[in-house]
Amino acid sequence: MPHLTVRVLEPQLEGNEPALIAALTDAVVDVYGEWARDVAVIHLEGVPAGRWGLRGKPVDEAPPVIVFGIREAAFARPDSGEIIARLVRTVTDAAAGVLGAHLRDTVTVELVATPAGRTAIGGVIVDG
Template sequence: MPHLSVDVHEPDLAGREAALIARLTDAVAEVYGAWARDVAVVRLHGVPPGRWGIGGVPAPAPAPAVTFGVREGAFARPDMIAALATGVTDAIAGVLGDHVRDGVTIEFTGTREGRSATGGKLR
């Protein structure tokens, strides 16, 4: 089950939450297939101005940062990881504006089979 946690500068996010969730879910489904739409989890974290620092000072307009949890086996398919990176970046830029594209960061984190649980059941 793909999980995306997205840190977004609150002024950029306000009023665009539903669109961003929808576009990110679409990006995941385009790579994984339609089955992933129902299990993709997107969490948006709005960060207020002054609470995001880069280089030791508050950043005036930081680009979104994504932590994307995938099954560890996905890393055996670099084409899939590349497609997810492109799709997620395109989704974010499509909703928030192309000016954020070059700064969007995505950290892919892998979980081994049996090291996550949903509803009390190991996955």
């Protein structure tokens, strides 16, 4: 299951939640295929104004930070370089498309690999 957690300043996020969820889900589907729509999970975390700092000072606008949980096996595929690049590109484009194209070059996407057997749903380890 692809899991994305997006941290963004609350004023930038406010009112954009449905569009951002839809755009990020579509980005995941664009890479993985339509099957991923039913299992993609998007968490939006709004950071209150005054609690995001850059260069030692609070800011009114900041690029989003996206943490993308991905299965470790994706990095072992022969086409992993292409898949990872597409994921990063489509997720970045989705966030910038909703929050502002001027942020595109500063969006951070962190891929966090989860080894097989390290995810559980409903108290049961999910294999694969």
